[in-house]
Amino acid sequence: MKNGFSVIIKRFIVEGIIEKWKLFLFVILLFVSIDFIFVKNVSNIFNESELNVKVGIADMFMNLFLGNPPFSSEENQGINIQMIWFVFHSLIFSFVAYYATNDLKNGSYIFLIKIKSKIMWWLCRVLWCAVFVLIYYFLFFIVSCAFACLFGSISFTPNQNIAGAFWELDLTGLSNYQFWFSVFFLPLIISIAISIVEVTICLVLKPILSLIIVIGYIIVSEFYSEPYLLFNYIMILRDNFMGIKNINNEAAFFIAVSIIAFCSIIGSTIIKKKDMI
Amino acid sequence: MKICIENLTKKISKNVVLDNINLDLFGGNIYGFVGRNGSGKTMLMRAICGLILPSQGCVKIDDKIIGKDMSFPPNAGVLIEYPGFISSYSGFKNLKIISSIQKKISDEDIRKAMIEVGLNPDEKKNYRKYSLGMKQKLGIAAAVMENPKLLILDEPFNALDEESVNKVRNIILEKSNEDNIIIISCHDYEEINMLCNKIIKLDSGKVVNIRENFIEV
Structure with missing residues (x-):
């Protein structure tokens, strides 16, 4: 059983990550663009200032996970979707949907029949989602570190001058733990949870429909600030490092973990009755 | 080894791809599935392997039901389309x-x-x-x-040259013994007649003919 698990997860990682290196190259280029534009903007604003402001790793994460304020019809304004936030998340779920059940169509039965367990296939798929999302986030971290080394400072503490000038945010009293929990660990676990939800939906619907549902969920999250729209917790302008409507970020973390566990169990039930073609 | 297929029906998107199939397959035989394209040969092989689950009926391997007692056959080697x-x-x-x-x-x-x-x-x-x-x-x-004790080969001779066909034929004959069940499908009736001692013809998801084929040694 252990052999089967390691073989299947190895296969998923080779086919779904290593062989997809061109997609990751595209992702890296996207991250380079995001960080380059941000670094340039900071440089332009503070160029003539007496303050020696340098962009740190924390600032680049803040730039990515800023999000936008919720939609308010009373203010007679449209909604400004933060495109880099939207593209960052949409790409994850596009990649996940593509490979979710692709291997079943491409003859992976040969492995299934040897491992003799559909549930093992499913659990490997869940694990693959987590690994994929982790590598995706880690790539952004690496690119940010590179930019920080070359053009800024290797700082894991957000810069108040940048936060104030760009986003009118007051970071007084914000601990590093609170910050990194909100801009790394919480977005990571929520992205993993939603990707596993997406793959679970792929067991019953076509991957494209699953992707549409997830993208729809992201777009609704852009409009409304509600604790059940988990993507709100990945927008600093919404949760302000604390939470949404009395549900704090730590609680959101556990909700995401519960979703992962729930989908793993539901998926195990569905896969037993699914045709593996 | 014994495979019992009882009242097996499979519907996919309202299409009946396997229609009330009843078959018993026994060790020591090489079975040939024949029929035109879309007759249900590959689907039947998939059902025996556990890759698809019946809408009605069941497939039993040594009295264990596929999809209930086990997900897949215990000791199988399978080639269906390209792996x-x-x-x-x-x-x-x-x-x-x-x-x-x-x-x-x-x-x-x-x-x-x-x-x-x-x-x-x-x-x-x-x-x-x-x-x-x-x-x-x-x-x-x-x-x-x-x-494997159960060997299923769907159109094994596709894309093979003559020398390779001979090799694969010899492999199939070597693998046959009193415990094993070998199931092959092929559009080349000459190959089927050379290899198989029981030939099962399918059409529109149904078994329409089963005949013994006495192979000269």
């Missing part, structure tokens, strides 16, 4: 990773299986660069290398 090998790995590496699941055979056995089908085990070429014939041979090697 999903890892495209960046060589043929040998692919077979090695598959054999590492059950750990029944050694590297030498893998090499022997590849040579028997006409592949070079030392070939470093990645699977994605294999020709159709080479892919087919690798699929056959993967199916037979662990000496």
